[in-house]
Amino acid sequence: MTTSRSNIIWIFGDQHRGQALGFRGDPNLHTPNIDRLAAEGVVFDQAVGGCPLCCPYRGSLISGRYPHQAVPGHERQLPPEMPTVATAFNEAGYDTAYFGKWHLDGFHEREGRAAMHIIPPERRGGFKTWCGYENNNAQFDCWVHGGEGDDAFHYRLPGYETDAMTELFIDDIRKRASGERPFFSVLSVQPPHNPYTTTEDWMGRHTPAHIELRPNVPPNPAIRERAQRDLAGYYAMIENLDWNLGRIRTALDELGIADDTHIIFFSDHGDMHGSHGQLLKTSPWEESIRVPCIIGGSKPYYDNKVGCRDNPVNHVDLAPTSLGLCGIDVPDWMAGTDYSAERIKDKATPNYPNSAYLQLVEPTGHANSIDRRWRGIVTRDGWKYVALEGQPWMLFNLNEDPYELANLAFNSIYGKVRQRLQTELAEWIERTDDSFSLPEL
Template identity: 60%
Template sequence: MNAIWIFGDQHPAHALSCNGNVNLQTPEIDRLAAEGVNFTRAVSGSPLCCPFRGSLITSLYPHECVPGHQDPMPQNVPTVANAFAAEGYETAYFGKWHLDGFKENFDRRGAMHIIPRERRGGFDTWIGYENNNSQWDCWVHGHMEDGSNVEHHLLPGYESDCLTDYMIDFLKQRDSKQNKPFFAVLSVQPPHNPNVAPPEYMEKHKPEDLKLRPNVPNIPGVLERTRRDLSGAYAQIENLDWNVGRIRKALEETGLDKDTVILFFSDHGDMHGSHGQHYKTCPWEESVRVPFIISGPARLTQQGGRKSDAVINHVDIAPTTLGLCGLTVPTWMRGYDYSPIYLDDREQLPEMPDSAFLQIVVPTCHADSTDRAWRGIVTTDGWKYVVLEHQPWLMFNLNDDPYELANMAHNTRYKVERKRLHDRLVQWIRETGDTFTMPEI
């Protein structure tokens, strides 16, 4: 079985038409959900680019691998590419990396940084960049499977389109009758800001026409920025959706669709004005809740188009992918293998986690970022609990309050529930070897 990851940057779970958003149409991603399993409670355990990506590639928690923004992934840490290669897979990566520790500023642009080959995660083919934030001015470099260099060059068009071209070329070079399976990754910057897309997508979304989430406050400055940013973000997502369709078409044309599973997700979300906040790093739903869809050959699932409430986390993606391919999960991976939910149409699995562990280990200096370290959990029974050092912060019953309008963290009526959640969070911190000063309650 082959496996493909497709993921964007800063794409919240609610920003898909299959998840009920009326502002955009994502027919290709909807088709993935209609033919697979949509994990509606999936989270980014660390809603910040570099920590998420380190955990994604290694299945280790941020405090064990990449704790903060622009921190480098340790050289000696094994990766998901190593795990697949050990099983005889060909591996390929296309797009944003953000794991080399390059310190970007106004005079030092990440897109111009050349990542040494030994810092590219062990992928056989790797064509990408450290960081970009300029979708019409995207530079890439890398190497091919045969060892030849891909010289640093400017992509000839919009980033998502050109990176998808690389993925399609890779697929067309595979023969469906070859014995060597593959694991390939497409990592695009959109819908990360700046929120620009090709004109045919931008012109479809007028800021004044958008329906906003109920938790966006009626404050003029917030509303104006939210509408402006969202109109571009929705255009970017619809363009990404078109590229998902291109990849699916290439799989069908090569016959690889019969033996390839696709995992679609994001590194984190974007607040887009909810609670008056913007961007990421905070623990509210718009920041931590991400799309996560598994889709592939119909023979793998008896019922397409179902949803799962499993709280799959960022560290679980690599082991789940290995499980989907029938491979053994290495003991060094921290995450849980959720593949039987897809493969066997099961919802309850042995020793399945009852919650997902959330962290911002090192606060960033980004504008609109949370300037405190925090820890939290999201539970399978619908609760979220988040603490700062020495201080309970947030507690929501997401079943009754999906927009997180009623914070119960300091409500005496919920002291017993808070104690249960607090103790579980303490357990997560101890079991993962994290260090954090928990509050007394």
């Protein structure tokens, strides 16, 4: 294989916030395999889940379009006719495979358990191999399906989801390793999404009373106790995911294809775990929107293209970046930016956006979720501005206030900064043909 036709792997969990990593200084967990991937690759410090909610994020990830252009809300379906990242890789002669959580078929949990919902082949995003499920919040009772006709299957995975799904994923890579076609393969697992539990050996490593909370968790006993209890399981799940990443890298080494395989490790969004008194997701605070984003692998081709980058990478950017890593032209229907030049030697660096666009297009109405529509931006130079409809909401200088303890949105001293950022936000709304009523300033 040549560098222009390398393999590429996506590995991502659900609700894995960007702060919860060993190399990020979180004292509560050890992630040696993720840390190694980061040390050998490129880390995007300012990567975000531009819509911190499963379905809209996944729609943007797969389609390279913003949520209002693809999947605007929870339990909404990805339009079956919409081309995806798999479409582009298929057209370039790749084998494409998807394993794990999909959550793009619009199934409503009120109609039954989503794990039992069968997604028809024409609504699996164009992946040639597909083995997954719509949604599942029971990591020890995970059902997968795939195939079609006489080859269709639906069965319960043995044991814990991340372990069993990784086993399927590695088996599939073994089949592809000796083939003539390069491959694009995706592993999407539910953990560390709640319920926060994994196998006993991992759970035994963490005790709630020993969990160190972030400084922005308020001194409310009920909030702190819940956060510590949940985080004990959450960190155990991340360490298990880290271990499974190590299994995949070992398999690539044993198969002799590690040097020809890019690995992108990321997450769809984060999890508040008590910060600012909030739980779960859908909010624009850092714990909800910041995600891991690491490009590693294929070491021989890079000539010191390692280290941290401050580009505000968003959900729409991973598909074009993946195509760029493999030397494939990015189709014009993708709205995102190709950041592959940050990893590939001698590739010209284009003009990158100065900010990333944040959205909650449709509130879910769920408990512990934001119940208003909002839009916002995070900038490369460390500012965040978020507005509700007709109302400023948040303004933070993240360089000086990383825990977002001082909201400057209503401080007259920062009126010019707020105006500048709202102008940039208005440009994003117009550029993406979005619809949102910004406040009058």
